[in-house]
Amino acid sequence: MKKDFNAKGDGITDDTEPIRRAFAKSPQDYGRPKLIYFPAGTYIVKQALISDRCCLSIRGQGPEQSIIKLADNAYGYDNPDDPKSVIETGPPGNSAHRNNIWDIGINTGKGNSGATGITYLANNKGSLRNVTISSGDGEGVAGLDLTKPWPGPCLISNLEVNGFRYGIDIAHSEFGIPFEHITLKNQKIAAIRNIDNIIAVRDIYSSNSVPALICKSGMAILIDAVFENGASSNPAIRLTRMVDFKQTGRLYARNVTSKGYRYSVEINNSDQKAFESDLSLTEYISHESHTLFDSPHKSLGLPVEETPVYHPNDLSKWENVEDHGAYPDDWENDAPGIQAALNSGKPLVYLPRGFFIINNTLSVPGTVRKIMGFDTHLRVYDSEVTVFHINQAGSEPCIIEMIQEDESHEGTVWVKHESSRPVVLKSCAIHSYQSSSGAGKLFLEDIVIGALAFTHSQSIWARQLNIETDASSPKITNSGATLWLLGMKTERKGTVIKTINNGQTEFLGTLLYPAEDFGNASLEPPAFINNNSSVSAIYALSAYSDKGNYPIHIKEIRNGATKTIRKEDLPSRSDHGSLMGLYAGFELTNDVIHSTPKINTGNKQNPSFSVQRIIPSFDGKISLSPDAGEFFIYSLQGRLIGKYIRNKHYSGTTVKLPDLNSADRILFVRTKERAQ
Numbered sequence: 001m002k003k004d005f006n007a008k009g010d011g012i013t014d015d016t017e018p019i020r021r022a023f024a025k026s027p028q029d030y031g032r033p034k035l036i037y038f039p040a041g042t043y044i045v046k047q048a049l050i051s052d053r054c055c056l057s058i059r060g061q062g063p064e065q066s067i068i069k070l071a072d073n074a075y076g077y078d079n080p081d082d083p084k085s086v087i088e089t090g091p092p093g094n095s096a097h098r099n100n101i102w103d104i105g106i107n108t109g110k111g112n113s114g115a116t117g118i119t120y121l122a123n124n125k126g127s128l129r130n131v132t133i134s135s136g137d138g139e140g141v142a143g144l145d146l147t148k149p150w151p152g153p154c155l156i157s158n159l160e161v162n163g164f165r166y167g168i169d170i171a172h173s174e175f176g177i178p179f180e181h182i183t184l185k186n187q188k189i190a191a192i193r194n195i196d197n198i199i200a201v202r203d204i205y206s207s208n209s210v211p212a213l214i215c216k217s218g219m220a221i222l223i224d225a226v227f228e229n230g231a232s233s234n235p236a237i238r239l240t241r242m243v244d245f246k247q248t249g250r251l252y253a254r255n256v257t258s259k260g261y262r263y264s265v266e267i268n269n270s271d272q273k274a275f276e277s278d279l280s281l282t283e284y285i286s287h288e289s290h291t292l293f294d295s296p297h298k299s300l301g302l303p304v305e306e307t308p309v310y311h312p313n314d315l316s317k318w319e320n321v322e323d324h325g326a327y328p329d330d331w332e333n334d335a336p337g338i339q340a341a342l343n344s345g346k347p348l349v350y351l352p353r354g355f356f357i358i359n360n361t362l363s364v365p366g367t368v369r370k371i372m373g374f375d376t377h378l379r380v381y382d383s384e385v386t387v388f389h390i391n392q393a394g395s396e397p398c399i400i401e402m403i404q405e406d407e408s409h410e411g412t413v414w415v416k417h418e419s420s421r422p423v424v425l426k427s428c429a430i431h432s433y434q435s436s437s438g439a440g441k442l443f444l445e446d447i448v449i450g451a452l453a454f455t456h457s458q459s460i461w462a463r464q465l466n467i468e469t470d471a472s473s474p475k476i477t478n479s480g481a482t483l484w485l486l487g488m489k490t491e492r493k494g495t496v497i498k499t500i501n502n503g504q505t506e507f508l509g510t511l512l513y514p515a516e517d518f519g520n521a522s523l524e525p526p527a528f529i530n531n532n533s534s535v536s537a538i539y540a541l542s543a544y545s546d547k548g549n550y551p552i553h554i555k556e557i558r559n560g561a562t563k564t565i566r567k568e569d570l571p572s573r574s575d576h577g578s579l580m581g582l583y584a585g586f587e588l589t590n591d592v593i594h595s596t597p598k599i600n601t602g603n604k605q606n607p608s609f610s611v612q613r614i615i616p617s618f619d620g621k622i623s624l625s626p627d628a629g630e631f632f633i634y635s636l637q638g639r640l641i642g643k644y645i646r647n648k649h650y651s652g653t654t655v656k657l658p659d660l661n662s663a664d665r666i667l668f669v670r671t672k673e674r675a676q
Helices: 016-024 335-342
Strands: 010-014 034-038 041-045 056-060 066-070 084-088 100-107 115-119 127-134 142-146 155-162 166-171 177-185 190-195 198-207 213-216 219-228 235-240 250-258 263-269 272-276 280-285 318-320 348-350 355-358 370-380 386-390 398-407 413-417 423-426 433-435 442-448 452-454 459-467 476-479 482-490 497-500 504-512 528-531 534-542 552-558 561-566 577-585 609-614 621-623 628-635 640-645 654-656 667-673
Touching: 016 034, 016 041, 066 084, 084 100, 100 115, 115 127, 127 142, 142 155, 155 166, 155 442, 155 459, 166 177, 177 459, 177 482, 177 504, 190 198, 190 219, 198 482, 198 504, 198 534, 213 219, 219 235, 219 504, 219 534, 235 250, 250 263, 250 577, 263 280, 335 348, 335 355, 370 386, 413 423, 433 452, 497 504, 497 534, 528 534, 534 552, 552 577
Parallel strands: 010 041, 034 056, 041 066, 056 100, 066 100, 084 115, 100 127, 115 142, 127 155, 142 166, 155 177, 166 190, 177 198, 190 213, 198 219, 213 235, 219 250, 235 263, 318 348, 348 370, 355 370, 370 398, 386 413, 398 423, 413 433, 423 442, 442 459, 452 476, 459 482, 476 497, 482 504, 497 528, 504 534, 528 552
Antiparallel strands: 250 280, 263 272, 534 577, 552 561, 609 667, 621 654, 628 640, 628 667
């Protein structure tokens, strides 16, 4: 920015025009993504910096070193009802692919009550990482605005927002967004507002008196959250609904702690309210969960590992493939030059943007810790080629970042993992990945990829996958591996995940988007298959016609028996799809809660006693059989909540229960029929 466009970055000079020229120069496209790099400095701007194309990367040296600051009292930024952004990516719709904002700080200055830090739109592949957004005086509409149609799928990671009405503002029903490592402070209305979208958030800290989350007619998955400094008049989380929407916001929460708030959860539905008073939620579901066999009503809770990182600022550790005769766009076989760079002994090998032709397999030595492109396109003309063969020992993970498939044959293997080294695929769009017995851990972040198959007890952590394969095979097959997934968006029909051979799959959102009509239900594959394995899944599905939804969402085979969950068994998503609040399908052990507690059912010779599972309505009411005379209510763990006798404690067929805590969302009733 300073060298090519003469921006000063001195915290005094108006750099609006140089930066706008950088945004406007040489329109970016799929083959020529644009990078705008901000060296350390503070860049003053007085107008919005807007991109209406795809494939833009904005990067700095770090959020404390590279700062874009809106001038105080900037013209046009004084109306909260007509907000303006400092940075805006586009275009609107679902073609804002490969937009990235990394390692930068945004400051909206003072006297700019109508300012938004970043209006961010990315689809299928794109990420916002290591970004800080702050208001100079606490005013402003939103730090991160995700309300431009249609946000996601994309990954938001390592974000901090200080000030504004909303720290993060989200809207629209598509396409689902995962968040990780989020810090939100000093908001005026809510740390996060989500309207009708599906979000999955892991590791979030909020320091606010206002609610940490307002979820209107959408769904939120919260894992590992701390909400501090709440006002005693507010809930930490408020679930409500939009006008004319049938669905109230839904919540799955695990390991969520709230401090200072009156309630952890408030559920508003029309003129009725329900509250969760327990401020420490070990596991909480605001809606119905589903099991088919004797499984606990809880997620798997698999252990989570962070994605390894490596990025040396010492350029002596970098090797540019051009130094070995591999030049982009020259229509020559670049594999020999790239292999020479890989063999150089340098830990980071860099491929500049453009097109490279790969006609030979690239063997990755154990000394290479990172292969980094800039949305670099690789073309493969030989179906026998393995693009990156990772089969040599190494003490450190191998990271492949920002590599893009341009053209290949069906038989081409893009990454073959035959080493015990962990492998990281980050911000890539490739056709395939294969692993062998003994392959190390796999980490996937912000990836567009073809069908995946995991075996051999491998461990996989995936954050934001986009898979759009057809129905000929499952999008993911887990055969004996352990798969943890935070955020996945699918497209087209076909099984999403098939788990077999004692595999473990924990699916934490976000969106199934078939975008095709289904035919005969008996011939269509289910969305999820669990064959004598361990699976938990939380997700939403978008479908705008009855034929656009999976006839069968879950098919579970357990000890020779087969059961299913059909679309009719799931709540509607405001008339355009389905919601799966939680599906749990795994064998019980001594370490998990049994779905049916041990309850004394009385004299076994007396068949008038029965035990059944019930789920209270949002306001704590349950419906009883008209034949019920005397009944006992038990918690999931078998704790007696109350005894009720008809005409003494209740009449009719509806009973209002006392306030329930988070462990009592699923109850059991022991009923004795009344005398005739």
